[in-house]
Amino acid sequence: MNKRGFASDNNSGVHPEILKAISEVNTGHTIGYGDDKYTRQAIERIKEIFGDNIDVYFVFIGTAANVLGLTSITKSYNSIICAETSHIHQDECGAPEKFSGCKVLTVPTTNGKITIEGIKHHLYGFDFEHHSQPKVISVTQTTELGTVYTPDELNKVTDYAHDNGLLVHMDGARISNAVAGLGITFRDITTDIGIDVLSFGGTKNGMMYGEAVIFFNKEFSTDFKYIRKQGMQLASKMRFIAAQFNRYLTGDLWLKNAIHANNMAKLLAKEVEKIPKIKITQKVESNGVFAIVPKEYIPVLQKDFFFYVWDEGASEVRWMTSFDTTEEDVRLFISLLKRVVR
Amino acid sequence: MNKRGFASDNNSGVHPEILKAISEVNTGHTIGYGDDKYTRQAIERIKEIFGDNIDVYFVFIGTAANVLGLTSITKSYNSIICAETSHIHQDECGAPEKFSGCKVLTVPTTNGKITIEGIKHHLYGFDFEHHSQPKVISVTQTTELGTVYTPDELNKVTDYAHDNGLLVHMDGARISNAVAGLGITFRDITTDIGIDVLSFGGTKNGMMYGEAVIFFNKEFSTDFKYIRKQGMQLASKMRFIAAQFNRYLTGDLWLKNAIHANNMAKLLAKEVEKIPKIKITQKVESNGVFAIVPKEYIPVLQKDFFFYVWDEGASEVRWMTSFDTTEEDVRLFISLLKRVVR
């Protein structure tokens, strides 16, 4: 059997209920490319959660959801502003630039959150054709550093954006962990505070593949079906993505998974804090724990538990928990950590 | 239960053995993005079939396999030559142009096959910087019209290409049906006759999602990992694509599925031929039957069996069979057809 680790929440497999849901729609023929009842059901379910006045499209992965969502609300001469830690800047190999043609501008951050001050720094050159025109602020919720924006923090960003003629995209690869961590609803940090486009992910919380691009303003999605197809993200057997979302969003499976992963991170952090020489560097508000670990310990730990070094220079590591992380996993890791430190 | 039809081989669900294989790898944690044992196994299996000296990368869908494979062997100032019926020309919403920057040139065809004469028509302007430089010939096997190139026919194309400094890409979304139809091996129409890059598909023959880009010359794949990532086609939970290919290529599942689909098409064609007023328009060499059906019959037939009109003007329809098409499906359809014609 494969062992569990803390490398990433996408090192987990698929939640058994999701797999079962996939299996249950595997019956007979169904029109491909999304014109099927399962896809309609999944979209309906998402509308129940986020509100009726939205448009929903499924793609394969988070990078695609981000890139195609951003493309749909920009022209190639625009710029997109994000925290320097953002997935769209660090981890998409330039896919946003390549596909949208836009410039990506970064804002320094210590906790993964974008700042108004940092955004403001990039807001100039409007109407000046020599300069890429600022158009979108992209925020990640949960951030790449495991921190979570409060609704109020996000609202400040969306208000500032809209006051300045900008739109707001949210990379929600781990939005469920944020919602679980805050104890609120999806709407509280999207529909109700003025997010314009959301990449709504589930793969990091128990799904196999599939991501939803959600438009909170239908004027931005009028030609998204073409953007998705030209972006190589139109699934033929769409029902198997739809079935996953249907199950994910039924009976609070998304929430249970997220709460569990978050709890495991809290447990891990609580135990790590007791260990000398290990320093937690970010607030543990979701399912990630960031910590500085003396360099020499890292390879020893990685022999038994896989995880990533986040910042080589600072000797900072990232431990992600998942819907399937067990208390046993945490305990075993903590005892190893204690042994290594001693 | 969903009924079956003849709309497309991707209207089918997933073969139960494939689903079982997905389920079997759903255990514990596994490194994401392809650096896992299942992916290695799948690649090994593909090498056993196509030869050792290849490079294999998984992507989500056929459009992506085509576009990214083509991008890896071109520069933006090149042109790609294909039959006018090609999926890359007709059905990818301009994804090849958008992502590769290349020009796509078409060759007229009556049976879905490209012709040397047609290719030759586009071979000029070499070294002339005003003109997009011809670089790739793309063939589809099985063609979009259900016909199948013989190894010899393909060899003529690859020889002509290589003699003229061009490369050959094969869109193999339905390559299994071609191999089954010809009663040969995959190698006979790829490795052994000089295909340079292959899009190797399985979704139309029982898989859920996932396609392999196979390079027969490793110098073309040196930076494909970046192209794939920037092309938004790197799956995090890659093991679930790998598991499908592992099973698909084990115990001749691919072949059984393809033979069955082909046989159902033959059966369908045999019965259709007996019916007056219906005229089969293409050789039935794989799992598709193309026929001219008087316009007024079509909506009546479509009430019970979904299928596509291929050419509105000619009143030509396409009936695709699949791994799960039953003799009963064919018989029911034929009796309906007979009733309608009478």
Place this chain on the structure above:
Amino acid sequence: MNKRGFASDNNSGVHPEILKAISEVNTGHTIGYGDDKYTRQAIERIKEIFGDNIDVYFVFIGTAANVLGLTSITKSYNSIICAETSHIHQDECGAPEKFSGCKVLTVPTTNGKITIEGIKHHLYGFDFEHHSQPKVISVTQTTELGTVYTPDELNKVTDYAHDNGLLVHMDGARISNAVAGLGITFRDITTDIGIDVLSFGGTKNGMMYGEAVIFFNKEFSTDFKYIRKQGMQLASKMRFIAAQFNRYLTGDLWLKNAIHANNMAKLLAKEVEKIPKIKITQKVESNGVFAIVPKEYIPVLQKDFFFYVWDEGASEVRWMTSFDTTEEDVRLFISLLKRVVR
């Protein structure tokens, strides 16, 4: 001194009056990038000619005018339909595809003109996301084969386009020769018959460099200034392009030049027709003569007069006359031709 030939109308130098106009604006400082009085004057002059309700932007060359004009009226998932002889298809090294992301579709032609029948062949797949959405018809006036559309012929194309929800772009690299040849006004073949975007060239008729993109519907040009800058076509010392257009369009210089070039082509054609074994292949309606010349004569002729072989296979050559072609040039060439044929 450089000798004259019949290679291309852009092998000529600059008309002395144009050079003088450049010299005359070379005085003191002027705001760069087009916000200067010379540019305003040139735009005003163009509005006097084409009508007030237009928007005008200068770029460097015809390829850029075509590509950026087309980009401004398309999205990347659109297709552009043109005659297979079109400059945008044959002679721009894929710049339209690379920059706009669009697919370019061609219509067979014997005389350089697009046909409604040929356009119709490409009009399908509307609203079907798998298919590049047809959006623009591009016509070239004067065509690349030296023929000229009548206003009525163009009107049929624009009406057909607009009736089908398409727009019309005109590549007017040699529009002056067409207007001169038809004995009409610029408006008669642009503003008045519904052209949407025009590439208005002068370099082939006596200018040094510079081309105007003219929008007949201002809603298409709202963000053209960004497209032009991102398209690397914003001149800093714009006054020198503006000065050329000012002079070109003053005192009918454009017309005199065009009439002269056209007359030289007619003279050439008249004399060529008398020579056995040489067969003129296209109507001589502007400043180009196309003719089939026995293969063995061509290198002999090219020793003294440079010109291009248009179609190697057919042994067809192209002879272009220019504003500075003299009767003497024609006579010398004709006597050489006669000697060679004898």
Place this chain on the structure above:
Amino acid sequence: MNKRGFASDNNSGVHPEILKAISEVNTGHTIGYGDDKYTRQAIERIKEIFGDNIDVYFVFIGTAANVLGLTSITKSYNSIICAETSHIHQDECGAPEKFSGCKVLTVPTTNGKITIEGIKHHLYGFDFEHHSQPKVISVTQTTELGTVYTPDELNKVTDYAHDNGLLVHMDGARISNAVAGLGITFRDITTDIGIDVLSFGGTKNGMMYGEAVIFFNKEFSTDFKYIRKQGMQLASKMRFIAAQFNRYLTGDLWLKNAIHANNMAKLLAKEVEKIPKIKITQKVESNGVFAIVPKEYIPVLQKDFFFYVWDEGASEVRWMTSFDTTEEDVRLFISLLKRVVR
């Protein structure tokens, strides 16, 4: 007559000798697109200056030289590192991203120069397909802030780059002013210290239009002719660009112009320094003077002399001198400035 100001060195007209040179090649017919003797001469002249082992291509403008030069040494999944003040980042409306597909990464700077520390910050994620692969360092000489890299400073950058597998691009829109300021040769800061690609400009120093892309390693230019054409930068009447470069590089015209402009900046700076309340912010090493001017003075000054506010927040302005700036211009401006300050 147009008045002179300090807005930009491209607000000047064309040096009379350059205009004369243009006029002198305006004789007879010449093959277009660069296959002519004037272009060959200009390339030879550039080789005499920069060394034989280079490749030279002319384009229209600096933005294009930068973008196409960068494209020729990158693939779309690469990143380009530059100072945050760089023209390629601030003033090209995203053209580098749109055309090359690359990510542009910035380094903070106080004086317009890139720092090794800043470059180092971006050098990670090598071989990691999720991350844009760092490939090029782009430096601007003269920098956008009027400062000049010494040969030694540049050599540190090129050595660092090459030691880390990167290439170095130089934006030399004002390279002549730097060479004049340093009292060295072009080779000292290009060929001899390992620049890989140079955008060699003249428009800001007396030319009308035209820029040269110079490759110091011919392996990077093998397909540049196609990149240039597809990049819409191939001039038909190339001789008029060539003639400018021929004259610009003959008899030290470039140097005289640059020295003069630099001297005028020094004179301006010397006088400005005497005026209270005005604070020069950058070393005056070329033809630009940057100064903080109390906000209320700026519009008064701009009534008579046009110049740009560089940094609204800091009330910092930029005064550029040019080859045609006179001591009288400077004196008049200084007296106005004194009046305004009093």
